[in-house]
Amino acid sequence: MSIDVEVADGICTIVINRPERLNAMDAEHYQGLSQAWCRVRDDAGIRVAIITGAGDKSFTTGADIKSFLTRPPGYDEMWLTQRDLLLNRGLDVWKPVIAAVNGYCLGGGMTLLLATDIRVAVPHATFSLAEVKRGVVPGNGGTQRILRQVPHAIGMEMLLTGDSITAGTAERWGLVNKVVPADQLRVTALDYARRIAANAPLAVQAAKELALRSRDLDLASALRLEQVMNRMLMATEDAVEGPAAFAAKRPPLYKGR
Numbered sequence: 242m243s244i245d246v247e248v249a250d251g252i253c254t255i256v257i258n259r260p261e262r263l264n265a266m267d268a269e270h271y272q273g274l275s276q277a278w279c280r281v282r283d284d285a286g287i288r289v290a291i292i293t294g295a296g297d298k299s300f301t302t303g304a305d306i307k308s309f310l311t312r313p314p315g316y317d318e319m320w321l322t323q324r325d326l327l328l329n330r331g332l333d334v335w336k337p338v339i340a341a342v343n344g345y346c347l348g349g350g351m352t353l354l355l356a357t358d359i360r361v362a363v364p365h366a367t368f369s370l371a372e373v374k375r376g377v378v379p380g381n382g383g384t385q386r387i388l389r390q391v392p393h394a395i396g397m398e399m400l401l402t403g404d405s406i407t408a409g410t411a412e413r414w415g416l417v418n419k420v421v422p423a424d425q426l427r428v429t430a431l432d433y434a435r436r437i438a439a440n441a442p443l444a445v446q447a448a449k450e451l452a453l454r455s456r457d458l459d460l461a462s463a464l465r466l467e468q469v470m471n472r473m474l475m476a477t478e479d480a481v482e483g484p485a486a487f488a489a490k491r492p493p494l495y496k497g498r
Contacts, residue, residue, distance in 0.1 A: 244276075246277050246280065251438040252431070252434045253277075253289070254290070254291045255281075255290060257294045258294075258295040263298060263299035264294040265306075266303065267304075275332070278326070278327060278328050278334055282332065287336060289337045289338070289437045289438050292338060292339070292341070293426075300345060300346040300350050300366065301350040302347045302350055304348065304349045327381060328356045329356035329382045330380075336445070336449075338357040338358050339358065339360070339361070339433050342368075346362075346369075347371060348370065349380070351369065351379065352370075352379055352386070354368070355386040360418055361426060361430050361433070362408045362411065362420050363408065364408050365423075366420075367406070367407060367408070368405060368408075370383050372403065373403045379400070383400075387399060390415070392414065440495070441483060441495045442479075443477055443479055444480075447473075447474060451463075451466065451467050455467075477498060482495060
């Protein structure tokens with residue numbers, strides 16, 4: 242019962258390890274997950290992260306109902322907005338995050354998924370925002386991100402009915418990139434991660450930030466921000482290494498400087 246973190250070759254793999262509860266998370270697990278995301282954010286040796294669940298039944302079903310809905314936090318905690326920040330709740334992590342969905346992706350699992358960048362799922366995975374069936378709404382960005390990522394009618398159906406969709410439907414609507422056999426899930430996620438990690442890390446992070454921030458900007462402002470960011474990148478060592486490696490017909494050796 243833990244949040245397992247392993248780093249190798251610039252790739253951080255985070256495993257929500259509570260299979261006996263379908264990887265549902267109590268306060269301790271959320272705190273551990275927050276610490277894992279902070280490590281991804283702050284460790285310069287990490288270039289990309291993979292998030293998945295232990296076992297073969299569940300990615301995560303989100304908050305453990307027994308821990309949260311039956312014992313809601315006090316009103317004084319409403320203003321502790323910077324405590325135990327998560328990827329889907331206010332923490333800026335500009336390194337790419339890949340979700341390897343190995344089963345149920347429900348409630349808080351869906352809101353976590355919506356905060357990732359690339360998603361791979363097994364055929365038996367199911368997805369839902371079922372909070373309205375429990376008398377609450379999807380927290381940590383569930384109501385805010387879903388309509389930005391799927392068509393309006395599909396997102397509203399998921400929010401208002403709380404019903405599940407299959408992996409095939411999720412792929413059809415662009416909620417996941419690929420549906421692959423279970424024995425290929427980690428392999429596929431690692432393939433994405435390795436291809437990303439091979440690129441210039443500062444440029445990768447800049448691309449992610451620009452893509453996400455531009456949604457809240459007018460086009461002229463977004464274009465200007467892109468221009469300024471690119472000018473900054475052109476002064477880095479990696480921007481020299483990239484063309485040099487191309488001219489020499491060798492793989493680039495990016496250092497993130």
